[in-house]
Amino acid sequence: MKKPMTEERITQIYERHKLTVYRVCFTYMKNASDTEDAVSDTFIQMIKANPDFQSEEHEKAWLIRTASNICKNVLRSWWRKRTSLDEVQETEAPPAPTNDVLTAVRDLPDKLKNVVYMYYYEGYSSVEIAKALFRPQSTIRNYLHDARKILKEKLGGDFNEE
Numbered sequence: 001m002k003k004p005m006t007e008e009r010i011t012q013i014y015e016r017h018k019l020t021v022y023r024v025c026f027t028y029m030k031n032a033s034d035t036e037d038a039v040s041d042t043f044i045q046m047i048k049a050n051p052d053f054q055s056e057e058h059e060k061a062w063l064i065r066t067a068s069n070i071c072k073n074v075l076r077s078w079w080r081k082r083t084s085l086d087e088v089q090e091t092e093a094p095p096a097p098t099n100d101v102l103t104a105v106r107d108l109p110d111k112l113k114n115v116v117y118m119y120y121y122e123g124y125s126s127v128e129i130a131k132a133l134f135r136p137q138s139t140i141r142n143y144l145h146d147a148r149k150i151l152k153e154k155l156g157g158d159f160n161e162e
Contacts, residue, residue, distance in 0.1 A: 005050055014043055017060055020122060021067045027106045027113055028071035038074060042067040061132035064122070068114050104154045112147040115140055 018039070025038040045066050053059045105116055114133065118124040126144065130137040 005047055010043070010047060013046070013059055013063075016056060017063050020060060021063050023121065024064050024067045024114075024117060025071055027117060028068070028075060028110070030106065034074070038067060038071050041070045045070065057128070060122070061124075061128070064114075064118060065132060068110075072110060100155060101151070104151050107154075108147055108150060112143050112150070115143040116147045116151075119144060 021039050021042050022035060025035045025042070026032075029035045029038055042063060046063065051062055053062065105113060108116060115129055118129045118132070119126065124132070126137055126140045129135075130140045133140070
């Protein structure tokens with residue numbers, strides 16, 4: 001039986017990866033409060049699962065995948081689809097800094113968004129992304145190609161693919 005994670009180890013992992021997890025969640029949730037909830041849920045899931053990480057890169061990949069899945073589940077939830085804005089009273093959060101490229105990336109379909117984020121923002125290679133997402137390398141390369149095509153259309157001819 002595995003030993004529970006220590007508070008010190010949880011803190012170390014959190015400090016190493018909190019910004020990455022936040023960025024991944026924000027690309028899905030598009031607002032600060034839902035993003036913060038998803039980040040918390042991601043680290044709670046890590047504590048419950050108590051995975052045996054092989055390296056810091058394995059930690060990061062596991063957290064990115066878990067965060068993505070948590071966000072997808074929230075966005076698919078019955079309550080979220082059925083609740084109108086009139087029924088929920090929210091405080092207005094300050095707008096998050098954005099630019100045209102980030103906005104275009106956030107608008108990509110989920111399967112493309114994850115790959116683009118991991119490749120361009122986190123610096124993973126297509127081989128590493130394929131392993132982390134349990135997809136063939138050719139699929140990851142196709143996703144990157146499709147995402148670049150969409151981004152080029154949205155951002156115009158000046159979009160730099162690399």
